[in-house]
Each structure stands twice: as C-alpha cells, then as structure tokens.
Amino acid sequence: ETGVTQTPRHLVMGMTNKKSLKCEQHLGHNAMYWYKQSAKKPLELMFVYSLEERVENNSVPSRFSPECPNSSHLFLHLHTLQPEDSALYLCASSQVGVAMGYTFGSGTRLTVV
Amino acid sequence: AQSVTQPDIHITVSEGASLELRCNYSYGATPYLFWYVQSPGQGLQLLLKYFSGDTLVQGIKGFEAEFKRSQSSFNLRKPSVHWSDAAEYFCAVGVSGGYNKLIFGAGTRLAVHP
Numbered sequence: 001e002t003g004v005t006q007t008p009r010h011l012v013m014g015m016t017n018k019k020s021l022k023c024e025q026h027l028g029h030n031a032m033y034w035y036k037q038s039a040k041k042p043l044e045l046m047f048v049y050s051l052e053e054r055v056e057n058n059s060v061p062s063r064f065s066p067e068c069p070n071s072s073h074l075f076l077h078l079h080t081l082q083p084e085d086s087a088l089y090l091c092a093s094s095q096v097g098v099a100m101g102y103t104f105g106s107g108t109r110l111t112v113v
Numbered sequence: 114a115q116s117v118t119q120p121d122i123h124i125t126v127s128e129g130a131s132l133e134l135r136c137n138y139s140y141g142a143t144p145y146l147f148w149y150v151q152s153p154g155q156g157l158q159l160l161l162k163y164f165s166g167d168t169l170v171q172g173i174k175g176f177e178a179e180f181k182r183s184q185s186s187f188n189l190r191k192p193s194v195h196w197s198d199a200a201e202y203f204c205a206v207g208v209s210g211g212y213n214k215l216i217f218g219a220g221t222r223l224a225v226h227p
Contacts, residue, residue: 004156031212042219043203050212090156096212101147101205104156 003027006091006105014113015081021108023074023091032074033102034066035090043090049074050096081112115140117206119218126194127226134189134221136204145207146187147215148178152200160202163187174198199225 004025013019025032034046048056049068063085065077074091088109092102116139126132138144145164149157161172168180178189187204201220208214 006156043217048212048214055212088154092157094213098213100213101145101149101159101162101207102157102215104149104158106156107154109154 004105010109012111018079021076025093029093029095030071031094031096033092036087038087086112115216117218121221123222125224132191132194136187138206147205148189149203196225
C-alpha cells in the first residue's frame, strides 16, 4: 500500500467517549501533520511531528492528544470532545529538508454528538 | 509574516470555458509555491509546484500556473474546464528551514455549470 492512509474514514462519537484517529504513511517520510478542516474555515494546523519529535502545537485544546510512535504512524487521541470539534481531520506527511510539499490522507470525518 | 491570499472564495464557470484562480503570497525569500485540489470529503491532492527555474509550471489534469515575482502571484489556469474539475483549490507557500512549513490560503471553491 502506498501514500497516506487514515482510519477510520468516518467516526461518530459522544461527548464522553474516547476514540483515536490513525494515520499511516508508506512514503518513507519523516514529518507528519494533523490538520483540522471545518466548514467555511481555513485549514488549521494542529500538530507537527518532525523526526518523531513534536515541533508544533498550535494552541490545541488538551482534549486532543497526538502520538507519534515512529516515523510511519501518527495518532490523534480524542476525549470529552465538544460538538464544535466536528470536522474533517486530515493527516499529511513530508520529508524534512526537501521542499516537496505534503502528501495528504483522505481524512477522517468526525461528528461529535 | 508569511501569508497566502486567495481573493476569490467562490468561482463559477461553464464547462469548456477557461479558468484562472488567483493566489498572492507574502514571503521575504524565494518562495516554494504549491497548488492543491480537494474534492468533497477527500484529502488534498497536489496539482503542481514551483521551486525555481521556468516560471510557467505544468501540473496534472491539464492545469498550469505562472509565478510572477513582481506581482507576488502564482495564479492557476486551465484552458478548458471539465465538470470533474469542480472542487476546492488551495494555494500554499513553503517556508524554508525546520520541517518545511506550508502556509495555506483559505481556498477557492470552483463550481462548473454544464
């Protein structure tokens, strides 16, 4: 399998649930990203991992917790979310030091009820 | 500070008509520039990129873009639009150093009339 794979594609969760989003890249990249895309809002960069180290955390609420166990995998752990957290969550990867842009996954459509 | 402006939020064109989507950037150094396309419910797909050299770059799906340093622009064009081109288009500028940060514009939603 190639590219960036995100699972699940769709997720409905209650505000008291705990769930995780998974992202896996098969491109040999060493940087991974989480973006949030809400309706009628620009893309919001949430977290960046470069060489497995978190290098950016853009004032994201603590109910979102990222994890990067190795350069190929990225998780976003979710707990006690709010309805306004409903959005498309996109994962991307790139190669540090190479200005080639990002490769995106297809996203997880999250609905918080 | 680096920024990307896409002045048009929505554009509607007829199938077969030509298309130009505008992008202006603010960046002090020589920019790396990208155009991405997003179909509904999908991730972003890279259409084309500019790093250096020829200022007219060709991409996938018949798209091209022209880098104009004097105007700080990187407009996307297609001579004849197909109904399948209806999507959202994002321009981005790459900031060198560190982890290769991309700054995205707010996007332009393209509708295509038959």
